[in-house]
Amino acid sequence: MSLLDVRGLTVRTDDGRTLVDDLSFTVDTGERLGLIGESGSGKSLTTLAVLGLLPDGMTATGSVELAGTQIVGAPEKRLTALRGRDAAVVFQEPLTALDPLMRVGRLIAEPLARRTGLKGRALRTGVAEALARVRLPDPERIARAFPHEISGGQRQRVALAMALACEPSLLIADEPTTALDVSVQAEMLELLDTLVREREMAVLCVSHDLAVVAKVTDRALVMKDGRAVEEGPVLDVIGTPRAAYTKALVAGARKLESALDLRSAP
Known part of the structure; x- marks a missing residue:
């Protein structure tokens, strides 16, 4: 099937x-x-x-x-x-797809926590690893930023990191x-x-x-x-x-x- x-x-x-x-x-x-x-x-x-x-x-x-x-x-x-x-999706324009009121780290932490049950320091480590996986420099700084504070290319990588956080079968x-x-x-x-x-x-x-x-x-x-x-x-x-x-x-x-x-x- x-x-x-x-x-x-x-x-x-x-x-x-x-x-x-x-x-x-x-x-x-x-x-x-x-x-x-x-x-x-x-x-x-x-x-x-x-x-x-x-x-x-x-x-x-x-x-x-x-x-x-x-x-x-x-x-x-x-x-x-x-x-x-x-299934997870990466949209064309991440600035409109990402919640402007949430920091990048929280945007990734929420789906990651739902999938893994991670909390606290382990969850923060998971977020940093997700950002590093999509080759974002200084993941800890990026995690503290709001979407409008990073470049378009960085936002698209954040959107990809969010989509991959739950390891979907279909992207x-x-x-x-x-x-x-x-x-x-x-x-x-x-x-x-x-x-x-x-x-x-x-x-x-x-x-x-x-x-x-x-x-x-x-x-x-x-x-x-x-x-x-x-x-x-x-x-x-x-x-x-x-x-x-x-x-x-x-x-x-x-x-x-x-x-x-x-x-x-x-």
Whole structure:
């Protein structure tokens, strides 16, 4: 049985608009799947449906099974138990995802304490180790800081440390490097790739950036207007796309890369 099994997932608004349409895919234990598509293609809504976090005014139908538990229609108490333990998420902009009124150390301590039961000095040590694991310098100083007092790259590492604290089976990364500059993006992707490989963790990575998906996933699913248009090994999907929409995405990415190369040339 797959770790994540999505069958016929459909997301509609209360006024009848269909935003995700009859979507099906699986993610096995240790597998890494990328969801590719432009803004508005339904990628992020799919991940929210997987976690039972759709906003008010939207309803999911179909089937989403995570670690053998049905997500669609499940009570909030059951979903809360799954989040962090079976699946955790790193969002695009950690400054809005992290509670601005909580110090970094407390942000990590709360999920860590729930999973391990650690308290006092042992919990503080666990927090410092979690921050060091994502290669943050001076973990004790970072732990005392509020999110707005550290850089964007450091905040994204904090978000990753929070997600990994409970050692989930599935890590959902929703545009994890979009808000970072190019050099920090590369460091973050290398770190993410290393950590998930070490833990043999499954990954569902959402991105419009083909280079990101190629770096951190094994298989790719291309979405357009809420539907799947192509799926397969990531290098095949990007290297020899079959669907017209995928071909257009790849061509657009190549044109952008060429333009950036020309701009940076002496």
